[in-house]
Amino acid sequence: MKVGNMVKYKKFHGPVEDGKFVSEGLVGLIVEEGIYTGGDDLIVLWPDKLCTERTISLEIVDEAT
Numbered sequence: 905m906k907v908g909n910m911v912k913y914k915k916f917h918g919p920v921e922d923g924k925f926v927s928e929g930l931v932g933l934i935v936e937e938g939i940y941t942g943g944d945d946l947i948v949l950w951p952d953k954l955c956t957e958r959t960i961s962l963e964i965v966d967e968a969t
Contacts, residue, residue, distance in 0.1 A: 909964050910933055935949050944956035
């Protein structure tokens with residue numbers, strides 16, 4: 905994964921509300937790679953916020969050219 909890739913959460917990963925995953929359909933943009941608190945290694949811009957994420961919990965939707 906690299907900066908500019910469009911990503912989404914893998915199945916059974918992502919935010920949970922009322923005991924259900926609410927990440928289905930969310931697509932984000934990787935804006936930075938690095939080493940962050942809690943073992944996260946990416947910063948992803950989601951439609952409503954900017955978050956640190958782990959590569960292992962994401963899959964590529966569209967690769968940057």
